[in-house]
Amino acid sequence: MKKKMLVIGAVAAGTSAASKARRVDPELEIKVFAEGENISYGACGLPYFISGMIQTKEKLLVRSIEDFARQGIEVRNRCQAVEIDPAERRVLLRDLVHNQTFEERYDKLVVATGARPLELDCRNKDLPGIFTLRTVADGVAIREFLDREKPAHGLIVGAGYIGLEMAESLSQLGLPLTLAERQPQVAPNMDTDMAAKIQEHLEQHGVRVLVDTDIIGFEGRERVQRAFTRNSSFPVDFVLISIGVRPNTQLASDAGVKLGVANAIKVNSRMETNLEGVYAAGDCATAHHRVTGKNVYIPMGTTANKQGRVAGENAAGGSEIFRGVLGTGIARVFDLEISRTGLTEQECMPAGLDFYSHSVECRTAAIPQLAGPIWL
Missing domain, CATH: 3.50.50.60 (FAD/NAD(P)-binding domain)
Known part of the structure; x- marks a missing residue:
């Protein structure tokens, strides 16, 4: 059989x-x-x-x-x-x-x-205009909303890979944008010096960055109109939740x-x-x-x-093994390309590993016109 x-x-x-x-x-x-x-x-x-x-x-x-x-x-x-x-x-x-x-x-x-996608634990998280991004259907829904509603104030909650890349994408569409991260730095899985460079680059491109910031709720009638932190609020009419999976x-x-x-x-x-x-x-x-x-x-x-x-x-009857991962990740934030592999300083310390840390900034290709800076 x-x-x-x-x-x-x-x-x-x-x-x-x-x-x-x-x-x-x-x-x-x-x-x-x-x-x-x-x-x-x-x-x-x-x-x-x-x-x-x-x-x-x-x-x-x-x-x-x-x-x-x-x-x-x-x-x-x-x-x-x-x-x-x-x-x-x-x-x-x-x-x-x-x-x-x-x-x-x-x-x-x-x-x-x-x-x-992880859900944001806050009030009114299901208001129209609040999205997550995981599937093609999610992408289509976001693109159709942006085309139809022409929002004026965007918010991304979470500054990991998706949040960073979406900051570029939404900015290119001309949407004024706030990027909120609950950790002390953007790109929480990067070393702190790299994160500082990324934040500076975001701000140079007009993205308002909030770190150490919890979004605790939203307000709106027919769709989201306002976001609340623990000590302030601001207008939003498009929200992307990207806090992990x-x-x-x-x-x-x-x-x-x-x-x-x-x-x-x-x-x-x-x-x-x-x-x-x-x-x-x-x-x-x-x-x-x-x-x-x-x-x-x-x-x-x-x-x-x-x-x-x-x-x-x-x-199917073969014999193969998966040799494991190094935690490698690569992303682009406007014209800055970022990558990591292995362990960060923050990951080495609890693991009890001795380490030496050094940062290098270089280009991603030999031809300057075709490459932006990369932070390693």
Whole structure:
């Protein structure tokens, strides 16, 4: 009887797992289920879609359902995984279009359920005009709102990678902008000297930066009109919440899959969970840090693709390991490119590591006209 692999999730890790499994075993039956409408897209391009640099959402899409069908991989979107039964090796799913439930059995299962944006714990957080950015649908909703409503006062809550890149994108659209971060610095996962350079660069480009600032609520009638901190308020009519993500692991946890740091799914180097035949990869899973040797949760698209390939190969009968992460991240803030890898000073100290720190500013390419400064 032909073996069957199911994949829950169809963005980076899930589609990478399915494609790799097909290359390893041309006879394996592979089915992929996605809760959303869009599959296999580049989420890192969303800020540039919103700014108009990427003109259509179709340019964010890497592969279509038809592309996978030509590989002999069945992909079904708008299907929600409701329950995993590891004893019977079955998954209960719901067709969200027709509101019908059905079951699929599996020999191997890859959980690639990703993550969802953290919510801001404050009053009136659901007012129209307040957004998060995670999916293509989110990007389309933001772009349509900006085109339709022509907001005059923008606010980004959270100055991580998404917040920084969106500061550039919204500024390019001519939206006056405030960037609020509850930590003492922007780019909290960077060293303090780098963060100071980034903040200076933001302010030089007209972004009002507030650090050590909690947004405690919003006010508005038909849509958001005002934001409140602990000691002040100011007008806003567009808000983006970008304070991090939380792994989507309830489905796996309910089935008995063990969770690790940040409630992400605990996996070994083969991307195996504690349940036989069940793998996990991407933004729902932990990773091994190659410097500290500890399990960490660092959700990144590059990691998701690598973990997905490892999970897919092993689920299809191969033998591969994921060697871990270094916490590498790269972003652009206007014409300043920033990157990090390994550990920051703040991360070295609690780990008990001896370290030496030195900063270098250089160009990203040999031809000055084609490159901006990069802070390392």
